[in-house]
Amino acid sequence: MTKAPYARISVDTFDSADPEVWGKVRTAFAEALGREEDEVELQHKIIEELDAESLDFLDIAFRLERAFDIKIPRGGIENTAKAGMGDEVYEIDGVLTDAAITRLREAMPEVDPAEFPAGLRVTEVAELFRVATFYNLVVHLLNEKAA
Amino acid sequence: MPARFLFLVHALSPVHRRFIGLRRADPAITLGLRDGTDPYRAIGRICRLRLGAVAAGEVWGVPLDPAQMIEDQERALVRLERAARLAMLEQPVAAIGLGSLAAVVGGRGEALQERLSVPVTTGAAATTWALWKNTVRVLERRPDATAAVIGAAGPVGRAVAELLAADGYRVRVDAKRAAKGLDVEAADGPEAAAKGCAVVVGAATTGGLLPPQALASGAVVVDVALPSILTGPAPAGVRMLAGEAVSCPPSWDPGLWGRAYQVLAGYGPQQVYACLIEPLVLAVEGRGAPYALGRKLEAATVRHFAAQAEALGFQPRLAAGWWAASI
Numbered sequence: 008m009t010k011a012p013y014a015r016i017s018v019d020t021f022d023s024a025d026p027e028v029w030g031k032v033r034t035a036f037a038e039a040l041g042r043e044e045d046e047v048e049l050q051h052k053i054i055e056e057l058d059a060e061s062l063d064f065l066d067i068a069f070r071l072e073r074a075f076d077i078k079i080p081r082g083g084i085e086n087t088a089k090a091g092m093g094d095e096v097y098e099i100d101g102v103l104t105d106a107a108i109t110r111l112r113e114a115m116p117e118v119d120p121a122e123f124p125a126g127l128r129v130t131e132v133a134e135l136f137r138v139a140t141f142y143n144l145v146v147h148l149l150n151e152k153a154a
Numbered sequence: 155m156p157a158r159f160l161f162l163v164h165a166l167s168p169v170h171r172r173f174i175g176l177r178r179a180d181p182a183i184t185l186g187l188r189d190g191t192d193p194y195r196a197i198g199r200i201c202r203l204r205l206g207a208v209a210a211g212e213v214w215g216v217p218l219d220p221a222q223m224i225e226d227q228e229r230a231l232v233r234l235e236r237a238a239r240l241a242m243l244e245q246p247v248a249a250i251g252l253g254s255l256a257a258v259v260g261g262r263g264e265a266l267q268e269r270l271s272v273p274v275t276t277g278a279a280a281t282t283w284a285l286w287k288n289t290v291r292v293l294e295r296r297p298d299a300t301a302a303v304i305g306a307a308g309p310v311g312r313a314v315a316e317l318l319a320a321d322g323y324r325v326r327v328d329a330k331r332a333a334k335g336l337d338v339e340a341a342d343g344p345e346a347a348a349k350g351c352a353v354v355v356g357a358a359t360t361g362g363l364l365p366p367q368a369l370a371s372g373a374v375v376v377d378v379a380l381p382s383i384l385t386g387p388a389p390a391g392v393r394m395l396a397g398e399a400v401s402c403p404p405s406w407d408p409g410l411w412g413r414a415y416q417v418l419a420g421y422g423p424q425q426v427y428a429c430l431i432e433p434l435v436l437a438v439e440g441r442g443a444p445y446a447l448g449r450k451l452e453a454a455t456v457r458h459f460a461a462q463a464e465a466l467g468f469q470p471r472l473a474a475g476w477w478a479a480s481i
Binding site: 038039040041058059060061062065066068069070072073078081 | 225227
């Protein structure tokens with residue numbers, strides 16, 4: 008992995024994924040979820056389309072950490088969103104604020120912005136995660152590591 | 155010579171960590187002055203277990219709590235590997251079992267198995283056996299009921315759905331993928347699966363999948379999820395039963411520390427959780443391969459395990475909390 012910096016992919020640029028990074032991400036997902044590699048695509052919703060349960064996210068994270076020699080922080084996506092919010096409130100009684108939804112849209116370019124409706128609950132964010140969400144997280148951490 | 159086995163656990167809570175510190179005579183851990191992440195503190199034997207002259211085992215613990223196990227899986231693996239190697243220096247074993255999150259980190263036991271030459275088994279076969287048999291006991295009293303399996307996309311859920319369907323019961327699963335190749339109904343999500351069902355099977359590991367209001371009045375929930383398959387308290391009229399409880403034969407002897415561990419781990423004085431006996435059964439059978447590792451869990455393997463465990467005198471036990479329950 009010497010090609011950093013890598014570009015994140017968005018909902019319009021799934022085809023631009025780095026083949027080497029994507030190959031390892033795909034293998035990690037396939038092994039963790041007990042699927043064939045060709046059953047895993049970047050745009051797949053991890054819970055709804057790949058039937059992942061909560062513990063599978065731990066397994067996926069572990070396999071990605073080993074494959075790329077990185078450390079994936081817990082709550083990485085949420086922390087990224089919160090990091091850009093300054094003093095603004097992230098959630099009220101479990102419901103994301105408008106500011107939080109704006110930040111999440113920026114932090115998760117691989118998800119169609121229309122999938123972040125007003126009133127989205129914190130617990131529902133994971134249901135939006137795509138395989139590409141983890142691809143982008145890995146790319147972010149590889150770029151950090153190379154910097 | 156009894157067959158020897160090892161069971162690896164971690165601190166289930168800060169209170170449990172203090173118990174491990176007390177057992178290991180480590181004042182800093184016992185008094186809460188250390189957080190359990192020091193690599194050389196309080197890793198060691200918690201108790202000895204014995205099944206007559208047939209099997210002898212030890213429970214070894216690491217003082218990492220659930221959050222610490224998850225936040226750095228490599229660290230957790232290194233601690234578990236050290237515990238296993240230290241235990242095996244004292245006494246070779248034929249099988250190693252994993253408790254709680256020890257069975258989850260590192261690819262559900264696969265990474266630990268890569269580092270050890272002794273079969274490592276996660277407990278999923280035993281959990282499925284207990285959940286399957288306990289659910290059958292409920293369904294025998296409600297033969298017209300449909301059993302809704304929540305968490306059917308996971309290894310335990312998929313296997314228990316297959317076993318119940320093969321026994322001739324009507325089964326509905328909460329994920330289309332889980333129904334593939336099985337004679338079961340598929341529903342779109344936990345709420346749809348549970349709708350109208352008199353028996354609900356909580357087969358997910360971490361729970362929190364099913365809103366209580368989705369349950370039919372008078373439903374029975376047989377649950378192995380921790381803390382619970384429900385997202386809130388069970389409504390009045392709904393019975394919650396522990397799906398993983400197992401009763402032990404008279405020759406089972408956990409000793410003083412074993413009894414204390416059983417109570418602190420939530421088993422109560424009269425029962426154990428199924429996963430604890432999986433390495434025991436594996437060691438007695440002398441089989442060189444685990445019953446369950448990673449996501450791999452076959453219904454045929456669960457049947458095989460069931461025959462082995464029941465021949466040793468272990469039986470799934472319908473329980474509510476610590477105590478036996480009747481339907």
